[in-house]
Structure formats: structure tokens, C-alpha cells
Amino acid sequence: MTLKSVLSGVACAALCLSAVSPGVVVAAEEKPCLIAGWQNPASICAAHTKTIAATCFICHGPNGKSIGAVPSLAGQDKAYLAEAMRDFKSGKRESTVMKKYALGYSDSEYDDLAAYFAAIK
Amino acid sequence: MTINRRSFLKYSGASLAATLAPQLAFAMAGKPHVVVVGAGFGGATCAKYLRMWDPNIQVTLIEPNAQFYSCPMSNWVIGGMRTMDDIVKSYANLPGYGIKMVQDTAVGVDANKRVVTTGKGQKISYDRLVLAPGIEFMTDQIEGFAEGEAAGKVLHAWKAGPQTLALRKQLEAMPDGGVFVIASPPPPGRCVSGPYERASLVAQYFKRNKPKSKIIMLDGHFDVVSKGPMFKAAWKKLYPGMIDHRPYNLVTKVDHKSMIVTSEFEDVKADVINIVPKQRAGAICASAGVRTDTAGVWCPVNGVTYEAPNVPFVHILGDSVASNMPKSAHVSNNQAKICAAALVEMFNGREPNPYPVIGSTSYSATSDETSGPIAVVMRYDPDKEAYIRQPGGGAADLSDELNFAYNLSWFENIWADTFG
Missing domain, CATH: 3.50.50.60 (FAD/NAD(P)-binding domain)
Incomplete structure (x- = not known):
């Protein structure tokens, strides 16, 4: 990260925000959110949650609806899902791979994922 | 500043x-x-x-291709646990999403x-x-590979499809007491744990049907580099004396007429030859x-x-x-x-999300009732411009029946997520 690149960012900010990026302006007015402790515009957090949830689909089924022995996540209780991740992380709940996953995500991501899957009908 | x-x-x-x-x-x-x-x-x-x-x-x-043959589970076909029908996946659902297929x-x-x-x-x-x-x-890196492949005597079976079935048929035709040579390249390449799973499932087939047969693994890696303890434990317990794993043994040449595979160290006579070239x-x-x-x-x-x-x-x-x-x-x-x-x-x-996260889970079967996973989470660090492995990732030390059920479930869900 150099000073020069930051300045070029400033230079284009006025230019391109007004010209082509209404989405960025709207996002900047929304409440900032956290990803792994870093502040971001809301649009980035929404995209982040959507994408990490889609990672879960690989084992837990498309949209969290499993067609195999691995449990579905869709429609489960939000508090239960977040608690499960915390328990996998601490080892209170035994797992085959979930502890390895729980260690790779943050507490706020547990909550965002839990809310995402709880909302799926 | x-x-x-x-x-x-x-x-x-x-x-x-x-x-x-x-x-x-x-x-x-x-x-x-x-x-x-x-x-x-x-x-x-x-x-x-x-x-x-x-x-x-x-x-x-x-x-x-008109349809997809899945590499995941293709070792199960080679080991006789499944058939080609189990690993073929249709593209018929994709146009329903508005995708134009060409x-x-x-x-x-x-x-x-x-x-x-x-x-x-x-x-x-x-x-x-x-x-x-x-x-x-990169078949040109192994002298004689192209000729052997053209003759149908040297197979990679590292893209699922006709070679998967051809390798299965060669193993079925091999007499008891024969030698199956499987060679894998040094990293990086597709599916590092795949050759070890393949050796395991062929060993299971030999143990039940051709117990005097042997498997020689000429491994371009320095060790059983993926799920090592798990595979070694399974081989010792389930297939004692059957899999001869030879690390640091990069294949340089193959002669399909004499059926001799040559590595940097030795010549090995084979009945069935499976060489995975560098990619x-x-x-x-x-x-x-x-x-x-x-x-x-x-x-x-x-x-x-x-x-x-x-x-x-x-x-x-x-x-x-x-x-x-x-x-x-x-x-x-x-x-x-x-x-x-x-x-x-x-x-x-x-702006796209600057902090993407990749999860990687892979299961390998060691028999028709035991599997084991490896899992790791990698997070992109925008300052380092690299994906960083998160602590705690790694492989199971043992394969078991619970993970075999999860392995089956993984196949079904990733196929549904990708093609369903």
C-alpha cells in the first residue's frame, strides 16, 4: 500500500462515484458492518455472508438443504446454529470436520451464517 | 503517514x-x-x-462433453465399488437456470x-x-507415455471417463499374482490424496479376489503426503503387505511392450500400468x-x-x-x-468482497465402509494478497464408518450444488 495508490484512489473517488457508481454511494450511507473485525460497507458484508454460506452448501446441500447424512442447515433455529459453531470451536461438541471449520471463522460470522440459514424456508 | x-x-x-x-x-x-x-x-x-x-x-x-464424469468417486469405480453409471452426471438441469449451453x-x-x-x-x-x-x-515428460497410452496399455485415469472404465477392466483381467504399478507426480497437481485412495480400493479388490497380487506405488512425493497417518494405518490393518509404497520415486520412462516402468531409481515390471503424469x-x-x-x-x-x-x-x-x-x-x-x-x-x-474465504474438505475412502476427511479454511488477506491457512486444519488420523457416511453425503451434495 503506497501513498501514491491512495491518492489515485482519492482522485478518482469524486469522478467515478458521481459518474457510474450509485451503488457505492448508497452503501456508504448504510451502517457499516464487521468482517473478522474490519469495518466495511453493508453491501460487502451482505456479499460476504452470501458467499461463505454458499461454501456450507457443498457439504450441507444447495441452499443448506442436504440430501445426504450431513444435516441440513436451512430453517434451523438461529441461536442453535450459532451455539453449535461455538461448541464445535471449544470442543464441547464433538465433530469430524466442524471444529476445523469453526476455527476458521469469527464469532460475528457464526451469527451472520446462523441468521442466513435460519431465514431459509 | x-x-x-x-x-x-x-x-x-x-x-x-x-x-x-x-x-x-x-x-x-x-x-x-x-x-x-x-x-x-x-x-x-x-x-x-x-x-x-x-x-x-x-x-x-x-x-x-455431452455429460460429466465425476473424478470424485471415480476411484470407487476402479476399485469395483461402483459403476460408471454412478459417476456420470447430466447437464440437463443447467439450461433451467438460464445458462446457454454450447x-x-x-x-x-x-x-x-x-x-x-x-x-x-x-x-x-x-x-x-x-x-x-x-x-x-505433460505426457512428454515421461518417455514412452504417449505411445503406451495410444496402445491402451498405459493409463492415467486422472480425468474421469473412458480411462476410468479401461483401468477397471484391466484390473479385472489381471491374473492373480500380478503387479499393479501406480505412479503419481510430484506436487502440485490434481487431487493429491487421490493416488492413495486408488491404491487402497484396488488393494481391497485384490484382497478379496486376487490375494497373491501386489501394488507398487512409485510416488513422486517424499511420503504419503495427504492423510498420511490415516492411509498408512488403513494399509497396515486392512491390506498388510499388499501396498509397497516407494516415495521419491519419480517415473521417467515406460515401455508398454515389455511392461516396464522406469523411475529415477529402478525398473519395475508390471501387469497393469497406471501413471499419473505431471499436469x-x-x-x-x-x-x-x-x-x-x-x-x-x-x-x-x-x-x-x-x-x-x-x-x-x-x-x-x-x-x-x-x-x-x-x-x-x-x-x-x-x-x-x-x-x-x-x-x-x-x-x-x-466493490467485491475484499475478504473471501475458501473452505476445502476432501474425503478419501480406505475401503467400502471406511473413509476419512481433511479440512482446512483459508482466508484471503488483502495486505498480503494471499490466502492464509487458518489454524486447526488438517486430516483425520483414522478412517471410519461415520466418515464413510459423510463421504457419501459429500458426493450427493456437491453434485446437486454443481449440476442439480
Whole structure:
């Protein structure tokens, strides 16, 4: 990260925000959110949650609806899902791979994922 | 002056919008068009999620094959646990998402004009191109491989399909007391744990049907490098004395007439020969000018968008990517979603998520009732511009029945997520 690149960012900010990026302006007015402790515009957090949830689909089924022995996540209780991740992380709940996953995500991501899957009908 | 992360983010979003300006102008004028090359775990997933996440994006998916043969589970066919019918997957659901399927081979990319040329002579223009062609084999690195393959006597079976079935048939035809030689290349390559799973399941078949037979593994790696303790424990317990694993044993030559496989150290006489050659990114990546890592075999990418650093508007997914991630179906599927999400954000004038996370889980079977997993989470660090392995990842020490059930479940769910 150099000073020069930051300045070029400033230079284009006025230019391109007004010209082509209404989405960025709207996002900047929304409440900032956290990803792994870093502040971001809301649009980035929404995209982040959507994408990490889609990672879960690989084992837990498309949209969290499993067609195999691995449990579905869709429609489960939000508090239960977040608690499960915390328990996998601490080892209170035994797992085959979930502890390895729980260690790779943050507490706020547990909550965002839990809310995402709880909302799926 | 110090710059904290918050200010970096504020400005990087704006400068990103500047670099996208011409693209956005087009996007607003009409519907953006993404061309995806290759309908495997990376390409099919990317095409599907682009359409699900933004129906305004037009998606064309170019794939030469009429149906998909899954590499995951193909070792189960070679070991006699499943048949080809179990690993063939239809593309019939993909058009339902609004994906335009083109059954043809992408043979050339003009990155300046943004046009893909196909084997049948079609010219397809794109706003963004996603290359997910999988691997091609560097067969010229093993003397005699091409001749042996043409004669049907030396198989890789490292792309699921006709060679999967051919290898199974050769193992069935092999007399009891025969020698099966399996050779794997040094890393990086597709599915590092695959050769060890293959040896395990062939050993199971031999133990039950041809108990005097042997498996010699000529391994280009220094050890059983993936799930090592798990495989070694299973081999000792289930197939004692049957698998002779010889590390640091890179194959350099094969003679299909005398059936002798030559490594840097020895000549081995075989009855059935399975050599997995070294690999590189699919040829279309070379045409696009993106096969540019130091050895000229894999494709470097921007970890946020999977765009090539040197060729704008060309993105690469899956095994072709130069990275520290495993080359697995799971990773390809996951990269595809990160790339699709980034494209959706950019086409809509927003900054893509600068902190993507990749999860990788891979199961290997050691018998028809035991499997074991490896799992790791990798998070992209925008300061280091690299995916960082998170603590706690790794493989199970033992394979078991519970993980066999999860292994089966993994197949069903990733197939449904990619092709369903």
C-alpha cells in the first residue's frame, strides 16, 4: 500500500462515484458492518455472508438443504446454529470436520451464517 | 503517514470503480455477458450461481462433453465399488437456470477483442471470460507415455471417463499374482490424496479376489503426503503387505511392450500400468495468455476476483489456478462462488468482497465402509494478497464408518450444488 495508490484512489473517488457508481454511494450511507473485525460497507458484508454460506452448501446441500447424512442447515433455529459453531470451536461438541471449520471463522460470522440459514424456508 | 485499513478500504472501493468504468457503461447499456469455458465443478458452479445471484447477467457455458464424469468417486469405480453409471452426471438441469449451453471446444481467446473461438468455428464475444478447463497432462515428460497410452496399455485415469472404465477392466483381467504399478507426480497437481485412495480400493479388490497380487506405488512425493497417518494405518490393518509404497520415486520412462516402468531409481515390471503424469492448466489458458506462473504451467489470479493479473476481463477457476489451495472439486466449487459473487458486485457498480474465504474438505475412502476427511479454511488477506491457512486444519488420523457416511453425503451434495 503506497501513498501514491491512495491518492489515485482519492482522485478518482469524486469522478467515478458521481459518474457510474450509485451503488457505492448508497452503501456508504448504510451502517457499516464487521468482517473478522474490519469495518466495511453493508453491501460487502451482505456479499460476504452470501458467499461463505454458499461454501456450507457443498457439504450441507444447495441452499443448506442436504440430501445426504450431513444435516441440513436451512430453517434451523438461529441461536442453535450459532451455539453449535461455538461448541464445535471449544470442543464441547464433538465433530469430524466442524471444529476445523469453526476455527476458521469469527464469532460475528457464526451469527451472520446462523441468521442466513435460519431465514431459509 | 500511516494508512489504516479503514481508509484503505474507503479508497480501494473508489479506485476499483474507476477501473470498472468502461465495463459498467456497457453493463448499463445492456445485459453483461459472461462466457464460461468448462462445465466441471468450477465452471458449472460459476455459471449457475451467476444466474441465481443476478438474472440480469447472460451466461454462456462452453463444454465439449455431452455429460460429466465425476473424478470424485471415480476411484470407487476402479476399485469395483461402483459403476460408471454412478459417476456420470447430466447437464440437463443447467439450461433451467438460464445458462446457454454450447457443446463445443474453446480453442482460442482474443483477449483484446474479447472473443472466444471454438473448434467448430464459432466466435463468441464476452464482457468477462471465466476459464475453468481443468488440467492437461505433460505426457512428454515421461518417455514412452504417449505411445503406451495410444496402445491402451498405459493409463492415467486422472480425468474421469473412458480411462476410468479401461483401468477397471484391466484390473479385472489381471491374473492373480500380478503387479499393479501406480505412479503419481510430484506436487502440485490434481487431487493429491487421490493416488492413495486408488491404491487402497484396488488393494481391497485384490484382497478379496486376487490375494497373491501386489501394488507398487512409485510416488513422486517424499511420503504419503495427504492423510498420511490415516492411509498408512488403513494399509497396515486392512491390506498388510499388499501396498509397497516407494516415495521419491519419480517415473521417467515406460515401455508398454515389455511392461516396464522406469523411475529415477529402478525398473519395475508390471501387469497393469497406471501413471499419473505431471499436469498444467488447460490449453485454453495458454491461448488467453494467462498460464504465466514461474514455470509457465498454472495461472496466477487476483484472490478477490480470480481475474488474471496480466489479462483484464479473463478469470480462472479450479485446478488451473496457481495457488496454495488444494486442487480439488471442493475448492473449484468454492472459488466459482467467490468469482461469481465478485462479478455480480462489479457488474452492479459495487466493490467485491475484499475478504473471501475458501473452505476445502476432501474425503478419501480406505475401503467400502471406511473413509476419512481433511479440512482446512483459508482466508484471503488483502495486505498480503494471499490466502492464509487458518489454524486447526488438517486430516483425520483414522478412517471410519461415520466418515464413510459423510463421504457419501459429500458426493450427493456437491453434485446437486454443481449440476442439480
